[in-house]
Structures are given as structure tokens and as C-alpha cells.
Amino acid sequence: MKKIITGLVLLIVISGCSAQKKSKSGKWIKLFNGKDLNDWTVKIKDHPVNDNWGNTFRVENGVMKVSYDQYDGFKEQFGHIYYKKKFSAYLLVVEYRFTGEQIKGGPGWAIRNSGMMLHGQSPETMALDQDFPISMEAQFLGGNGKDERTTNNLCTPGTNVVMNGKLFTPHCVNSSSKTYHGDQWVRAEALVLGDSIVKHIVQGDTVLVYGKPQYDGTDKWVKQAGLTGGTTIREGTISLQSESHPVEFRRVELFDLSKYMDNPVKLQAVIKELSGRKK
Secondary structure, three states: OHHHHHHHHHHHHHHHOOOOOEEOOOEEOOOOOOOOOOEEEEOOOOOOOOHHHHOEEEEEEEEEEEOOOOOOOOOOOOEEEEOOOEOEEEEEEEEEOOOOOOOOOOOHHOOOEEEEEEOOOOOHHHHOOOOOOOOEEEEEEOOOOOOOOOOEEOOOOEEEEEEEEEEOOOEEEEEOOOOOEEOOOEEEEEEOOOEEEEEEEEEEEEEEEEEEEEEEEHHHHHHHOOOOOOEEEOOOEEEEEEEOEEEEEEEOOOOOOOHHHOOHHHHHHHHHHOOOOOO
């Protein structure tokens, strides 16, 4: 794995990856089919698995929406919708936009806030009152129309990562992205290579790189799940968030890189091919 990391660091830092329907090396997997949520599982805080409380997650006009029109207040009912399969090495593409106003009772930090959770735990293993899955969050933030606010940041519920050669333990860190105001669509990507490198990309530009995702042994939910702190995370679920502000997702696609992980030369070639695609 060290050879893979060494060979990919420069490529990962300088190139952005853009998803296309076809590739010489394989096909993109549509996680969201634009029709229904049959391949997804919902878990909302204080509700059992697959209780889509308030019809929070729904599909309308080919778009996956996170809505709160059936809520009488947010009441910290943070939610996530999980794809049915776990992945280890992949390029994930999500196109999102924020709409409308935050629901009453949502925390101030959650205005125009959502995200995609990487290497997450399964919803069936979460406690009833657990707010976020143990995972790395590629955090989506929308601008307020005037101030700078980066997106595809990193937050680490129950995890730590290595950044710039050192163990990074703060909960969140900003990326170097631009600010995206209003209701415009934004394309966010995550290149995840098992327990080695993770890269965040926005509109084709690399905005954050880190590696060696691992469990935080001091975290309440990690302890409750019986996980060992410091153990690296090689795979996990992918989920999208409900954090009190309406958000829409119109494209959720993945290119599986797992079969190339034992072949560094081929892996680099495939990543180079993907990074060379136009937006």
C-alpha cells in the first residue's frame, strides 16, 4: 500500500476527477436511479431503521430531496440515507444544491449544511438516539450570499485521519474550495482508496487530501459499537445527510476501483483516465 500512496500523491494533488457514463476501464454505478429509493436505507435519530420520518427523503421529478414540510420542528432529528452496499476504493460523485429555508429548530451551524458520509457504519448497528454514523463526512456547505464558506470540507464523527503526516483529531477542517451561493448545483467528488488516501474534489478542483482513516477510541459511539481506537477503516457505507436545511441530490454515481488496488500501475492509469475527463 505504501507504493500505491507514493505513486498517487502527486497525481491526486494536482488533478481533479470528473465522472462520465463510460470509461475504458469500467462503468459508473448509478447509486441513485432517479426514480425511487429502493436501494437505500433510512436512519433518523430517535427513530428505528427504515422509518422515513416525515417523508424526509423522497424522490420528485427525478431528484432526491431532503424535505421537512411534515415536521413540527427539527428537534435534533438528524438523518441519513444509506446505499445498500459497502465500498472500499472508489470515486464518488454527488451533485447537490440547497433550497428554501432551514426548518425551525435547526442549529445555526446547520444552515445550508449537508454532506456525504464515507466509510460509514451500517445503519443497523447504530443506536436509536445516535445522530451521526461513525464515518468521515465530506461536508457540503452553501454560501449566504456575501461571506466566504468553503464546501466539501472534512468532519470526523467517531474517526480521526492523518493529514500532512500527522494524526488529525479536531472534528472539522475546511477545504480550499470556492464559495457557492444560492441554489446553484455543485458537483462534489470523493476519491477513496481503502485505508490509504482520501481526496475531496469540487467542480474538478482538488480541495482537500488526507489519509489513514481510523476509529477514535475516545468517541462514545465507537466505544458503544465495540470498535478499537486506532484501527484503520478500509471500507464502509456511503450515506447522504439530513441536517435541517432542505437539499436536493440529482446525481449520485460511483466508479469502483477495488479491483485495481493490488495493481498500482493499473490503478494510477485508471485514475489518470478519470481525471482527464471533461466536466
